[in-house]
Amino acid sequence: MAIDTLQTLEVIEVMENFLSKKRPPEHIRNQLDIGYKIEDQSIFVFEIRPKWNKPEIILEHPFAKTTFVKANNHWKVFWMRADLKWHSYSPKPTVKNLQEFTKLVEEDEHHCFFG
Numbered sequence: 001m002a003i004d005t006l007q008t009l010e011v012i013e014v015m016e017n018f019l020s021k022k023r024p025p026e027h028i029r030n031q032l033d034i035g036y037k038i039e040d041q042s043i044f045v046f047e048i049r050p051k052w053n054k055p056e057i058i059l060e061h062p063f064a065k066t067t068f069v070k071a072n073n074h075w076k077v078f079w080m081r082a083d084l085k086w087h088s089y090s091p092k093p094t095v096k097n098l099q100e101f102t103k104l105v106e107e108d109e110h111h112c113f114f115g
Contacts, residue, residue, distance in 0.1 A: 002040045003068060011038060011098060015045075018102040035060070042067040043098075045105060045113075064113045066101045069094075075101055079112040 003011060015036045024032050033048040045064040051057040065078040065086055074096055077089040091110055095101050108114045 003038060007068070008038065011043060014098045014102060015043065018106065022106060041070070043101075064101075064105045066095070066098070077101060077104060 019034065019036065023029065023034055031049060034045065035048055036043055036045050043066050044062045046060045046062040048058060048060055051059055061080075063080050065080070066075045067078070068075050072094075074094045075098060076094055077092060078086040079089050081087050089104070089112060092104060095104065105113045
């Protein structure tokens with residue numbers, strides 16, 4: 001089940017606010033940037049950078065994900081490990097709202113999201 005229209009507006013507002021704080025300086029964004037996308041009930045945060053040996057190819061590498069669980073009215077938090085699989089973020093596997101998710105990713109206390 002996809003996120004409804006009202007939630008989508010909230011997601012965009014929260015995520016754009018998060019990006020405004022976390023994006024690298026404008027002069028290097030063609031070499032490194034971050035973005036997000038909404039797919040069904042999940043939000044993915046990813047790194048954007050050119051392929052090392054073919055800079056004309058732009059790659060997206062997801063590193064954080066949150067999924068809304070309507071039945072429990074919370075967001076599950078995941079991080080991408082080196083095995084390229086999503087793993088529950090064990091220090092705080094669920095959050096009550098999207099602001100808590102962005103705060104977890106921004107602070108990255110356990111160095112899971114930004115390394």
